[in-house]
Amino acid sequence: MRRTAATLVATAGLLAGSVGQAAAVGSWAEEPVPTTAETAKLTAAGSARGESWAFGYNGGNPKIQTSAVYRKGEQGWQEVPLDSIGPLGDGAVLAPNDVWTIGMSAKTGSGSSAHWDGQKWTRIGLDPLPGKYVRPLALKAFASDDVWTVGQTYSTRGLAQHWDGAAWTDVPVPVLENGGYSLVDVDGVATDDLWSVGSVPSTSRSVALHWDGATWAEVPAPDFDPNPDVPEALTNVLALAADDVWVGGHTGESQQKVPYTAHWDGTGWEVFNLHESGHVTDLIQVGDQVQLFAIGPNLEPLWRIWEGSSWQGALAPPSVRVEGAAVQDDGAVLGVGYTGSGDALEPYTATYHE
Numbered sequence: 001m002r003r004t005a006a007t008l009v010a011t012a013g014l015l016a017g018s019v020g021q022a023a024a025v026g027s028w029a030e031e032p033v034p035t036t037a038e039t040a041k042l043t044a045a046g047s048a049r050g051e052s053w054a055f056g057y058n059g060g061n062p063k064i065q066t067s068a069v070y071r072k073g074e075q076g077w078q079e080v081p082l083d084s085i086g087p088l089g090d091g092a093v094l095a096p097n098d099v100w101t102i103g104m105s106a107k108t109g110s111g112s113s114a115h116w117d118g119q120k121w122t123r124i125g126l127d128p129l130p131g132k133y134v135r136p137l138a139l140k141a142f143a144s145d146d147v148w149t150v151g152q153t154y155s156t157r158g159l160a161q162h163w164d165g166a167a168w169t170d171v172p173v174p175v176l177e178n179g180g181y182s183l184v185d186v187d188g189v190a191t192d193d194l195w196s197v198g199s200v201p202s203t204s205r206s207v208a209l210h211w212d213g214a215t216w217a218e219v220p221a222p223d224f225d226p227n228p229d230v231p232e233a234l235t236n237v238l239a240l241a242a243d244d245v246w247v248g249g250h251t252g253e254s255q256q257k258v259p260y261t262a263h264w265d266g267t268g269w270e271v272f273n274l275h276e277s278g279h280v281t282d283l284i285q286v287g288d289q290v291q292l293f294a295i296g297p298n299l300e301p302l303w304r305i306w307e308g309s310s311w312q313g314a315l316a317p318p319s320v321r322v323e324g325a326a327v328q329d330d331g332a333v334l335g336v337g338y339t340g341s342g343d344a345l346e347p348y349t350a351t352y353h354e
Contacts, residue, residue: 026354028317033070033077033347040068040347042336044101044324046093052328053080054336055101057087060343063106067114068347077349082121085112090149090324092141102136102149111136113149113168127161127170129153136161140186140194150183150196158183158198158207160216173216178203187239197221197234197247204231206249222262222269225251238283238290242266246290248280259294261311274311278302282325286333293322299341317350 033042037058044055052072059065066084069091070077085103092100097118104111110133113124126134126149136159137151145165153159158181160171173183179202188194192213199206205228206221224232236248243266250257259280262269274280278296285291292311294302303316316322322335333352338345 026352028315028320028350028352030317030320030348030350031077033349034079035068035347037068039340039343039345041338041345042068042070042323042347042349043088044090045326045334045336045349046091046099047326047328047334048093049095050329051093051096052326052334053091053093053099054347054349055088055091055324056336056347057103060345062087065106067101067103069101070347072349080116080121082114083123085114085123089137090139092139092147093326094141094144098144100139100141100147102139102151104135109133109135109154111151113163124163124168127168129155129170134159134161137183138185138196140188142188142191146191148186148188148194150186150198152180152182152198154180156180158196158209160186160196160209160211171211171216173209174218176200176207176218178205181207183207183209184235185237187237189239189241193239193242195237195239195245195247197237197249199233203228204233206232206234208234208237208247220269222247222249222271224249224258224260224262224271224273236280236283236292238285240285240290246283248283248292250279257297261292272311274304276302281321281323281337282335284325284327284333286327287331291325291333293325293335295321301337317352320348320350322350 039060040058042054042056046053054070056068057065065087067082069080086105088103099116132153135151136149141147147163151159161168178200181200183196183198186196194211196209208219208221234249238246245264250259257279259274262271280294282293290306292304301316304311319339321337323337325335335350
């Protein structure tokens with residue numbers, strides 16, 4: 001079904017709650033992206049040099065989900081057709097003519113990347129690993145010849161690969177005693193200072209890795225609940241400096257997830273309870289603020305702002321559950337995600353202007 005171009009606007013004020021209150025003076029404008037799919041979802045956002053992009057997928061059945069990419073211009077959101085590489089998990093925007101995305105084909109069980117040069121998409125295969133599936137889950141781009149992707153290999157270790165301007169090359173990550181693991185996010189302040197986070201499915205424990213320009217090394221992950229029977233997973237990382245790194249994650253499973261964050265000061269982690277239920281979907285820097293988006297147990301959108309000693313609540317978009325966010329050139333926050341539920345999801349965006 002085709003969505004109309006109606007825009008929903010909500011004024012942001014204060015949200016009372018156990019996490020406290022944050023002063024947010026501005027408004028959210030919600031806007032659908034054009035699609036004819038019966039169900040679709042946006043998973044990641046990017047913005048650079050006056051252009052904003054959204055990445056996601058069409059379809060409810062994972063076996064037949066197809067790629068979906070949108071760009072916002074003077075005429076609003078428009079689809080940028082891409083020969084499907086499967087559902088898109090992330091995107092990176094360096095310039096209007098330098099855009100990356102990653103996806104995974106359910107038919108082959110392996111993933112690939114695609115690059116936009118301003119005129120067309122080019123599908124670029126990842127570095128194949130003999131006998132192993134390669135599934136990219138997150139991107140970090142520093143330059144046109146310096147791009148990272150992380151993910152999983154369905155084997156004894158996670159996945160990290162680097163684009164040097166000519167090809168993707170596998171960069172070995174540690175083999176952990178606890179078994180195979182998945183890396184689901186990556187961020188860094190320089191090409192020799194990256195962080196990646198994820199979890200070990202067999203033990204339901206978190207994983208944190210650091211790249212120093214030569215090797216990936218495991219860093220003890222923050223432990224929200226020391227009880228080994230309580231599953232934990234890190235899902236997001238935001239690196240601001242060598243001694244200023246944020247991660248987000250959750251304990252528990254399904255409707256019993258409890259989100260938390262942790263901060264790295266260069267020597268160790270300090271863990272912060274969000275006093276909520278649900279899961280963190282993204283961490284971003286907006287000016288000198290750190291902000292996070294989350295989705296509650298009843299699919300309610302959540303937005304939190306770090307106020308120096310605790311997370312404070314602010315009024316989230318009224319309808320859009322934000323899965324990914326980016327900061328536009330004008331300082332506005334762009335969140336992308338979906339509305340609806342079940343098999344009737346509508347891809348939506350929400351933009352916050354002060």
